[in-house]
Amino acid sequence: MGIYAVEVLPFWKRPLGDDWLAVSGSGDHVFLSGPEVETLNKGCVSELPLALQATLKSRFFTASTDTPGTRRLLNSRRAARRETVTAGPSLHILVPTLQCAHSCQYCQVSRSLHDTGHTMTREDLHAACDRIFDSQSPTLTIEFQGGDPLLRFDLVREAIERIQIKNRHEGRLLRFVVASTLHQLDDAMCAYFREHGVVLSTSVDGPASLHNRNRPLPGRDAYERTLAGIERARRWMGHDAVSALMTTTKASLAHPEAIVDEYVRLGFAEIFLRPLSSYGFAKRNQALLGYRPAQFETFYRRAFERVLHWNRQGVPLREVYASIILNKILSPFDSGYVDLQSPTGAGQSVLVYNYDGYVYPSDEARMLAESGDISLRLGPIGTPLAELQQSAVQQALIEASQVERVDDCRTCAFQSYCAPNPVDAQAQFGRLDTPALETEHCQRHQWLFDFFFDAVRQADEDRLDLFHAWARPTSSPEQETLCDA
Template identity: 25%
Template sequence: MKVTLSLTHRCNLACRYCYAGNSQKPDMPLATAKQCIDVALARIQPGESLDLGLFGGEPLLRFDLIKEIVEYIHRRALQTSTPVRIGITTNGTLLSPEILDYFADQGINLCFSIDGPQKIHERNRLFRNGNGSFAEVVRNLELALKRLQKVEVNAVIGPDTLADAPDSLDFFIQTGVPVIHFNPNIKAIWPHESFAHFKDVYDRMAEQYITCFRNGEEIALNVIDSKAVLFVKGGYSPSDKCAMGDGEWGIAPSGNIYPCERFIGEDDDHTFCLGNIQSGCDQTLQNALRGKRGNHRNDCTTCRYNRFCMSWCGCTNWFMSGASDMPAPVLCAMEKATIEAARRVFETLVRENNDLFADHLFNYVNVGDQRCRACRKREKPLRDQLGHTTL
């Protein structure tokens, strides 16, 4: 189960595309956070794990609360024998060596929100006084890469930064970031003429990815990896898809429960609010929500990209099309470009028998026999082990 606690609506930045809102409502009380953890642990089935995200606003404004939450969840996880993963998403401006030491000691995964080099990052990610945030973020990113075992970045792509995404990817590679996420600005108005640029942008990123693996440099890039693993699996399985409130919760500082943290916003539009952590989920609302998830766009069923298309993400669909079960045309264009770019990567590196790429994919996919690279290489070529998937 995945639970994301939005600890505060407050933030020291004023990002132009922020979907967390500018609410001045109170921060999450510790008692509410503890209750969220208890309820989540009670719902988990034997053998399952809890993925706990700490979010905002800017969660590091409440580092004191973070420490209390981490101490509590470790204790409760030990009592219930539940594996727990803790992750924090931050704008990166408030980190210090002391905070990084704490995250390292506690095994916390850290994700930076950074859009690329300074000229790209500061188009949208500014302090409230209008000053740029890049210098602080990149300084702390470099410190985190030295101190922590796992550091990720999340870059938002909008109509104004789409063409620059390959430059951002190059910056992250040169900086040494091992895990890179690019996600679209789901609240932006994407002009139709931008659709034609998706293919070129993702093809360029595919070439950068191929170059890394040819040079023996492993990177994790969501827009490629998320599709490449599907070519091994044969497409999305039901368990991969958005459960819209059943397998994932985003919880506002007030304790209100949403299917995803992206729906929290100002916590005043209760269209997708399922209830409150104190009173529990409203079963009538939850049942109604189950009928609004997935993809009910008829022409998608015959599309050759359907097995590999993330057309089922409820929050993405809602913000882009106005309906949680209807993918927008911009998502369709973006997904097609992503799938084709990933297929190019997959076919190229499989054809070249790139063992680093094989190991990379085997780390994502449960393929049964997880033998070492040398054993696999001796027995049969990479192309025979990974197979070949056509659209």
């Protein structure tokens, strides 16, 4: 029986408490002691315990020099992690109108009380619906945003029916999502959505006082009207037909437990603990609403612990940000979260057809346009997908988001899970190629990966089971995009 030589494959390491985290090219990880890392660095694999040698081989840290099977499997694992951006755009966001009655201080777009100049033409609506099928993705999620799309329910209905008619020939799996305050929702809309398999997404920022402060209406009853919409939707369409998002403002920081408890009280199975985004008009209110990254980290730790508390009580509440990070860490099958793809998912896995007649590579890119930065427009609605993806803007986004070409990412232990976000960089610094470590996107996700790797390292069997359950890919629209309603 021959003895095969073993070589150490490329891997990346990062200190984690008293141990080291090591990540292989497949995205598999191990926790090692200092001496074990040093031995592996030297290539002296045979000096390590036999059980650890087997683990390192099974997780693509090592390979026999004369058996190519490991490398072929490694390439397949890498390809699986990139499937989100190679399968074609699967998320298509239509913005039929910018009309909205709210005056949220953190709003990322310029809302309008009137439809003149702020509503998509029917010609553009039809062209957008038709161009969606340029994508080769077998599953197409069509999400209506605004403003509040229910203020132009006629356009939403027209788009849904046009897409469904075209799909009789195409045979794709369709998902429809409407992101709305739900204040305009009535029984007729609910009946229509139930008939056509539409789900709803709304915003709940916490208890009434916090929600009404963050999302003011002249009558100061935004919370009450949103809850009425949720109850109506559940009555007509089923309990799981409506989901909710929250945005963490400066006012939210003192109330992490109350926010989580509100989601439990309202019977939601998920909560997405999202930080404030500095896009468009939200950026103008940073002095009023903004906070330091460390403040969000403290808020997140407390809120996450409260989520775990409810799970220990038998209430199956899932934190979406945690599931996104844990999916990257624990699953070989990517959930499709577009902000952590290399090259970027912007324009490759998501497209936005805006009321202004243009296509954008992401919702955040169209938010930049609302404040005057139109540098990320891909082209007019109706432009073939192939032309959009070959545009100078799309190619620049791809170039700025490839981890192997970005200095700060090439040596990062999280490069298999994360990526630069050039749209974020453009919003924060006015340039796509801002050094990754300078961006809020990078700083926040480095902390999140550190936090969850440490949580995995210290987890008992029950906690690991919970983490693995959260890591499974989900069809929830909140995993795919960070959208406000």
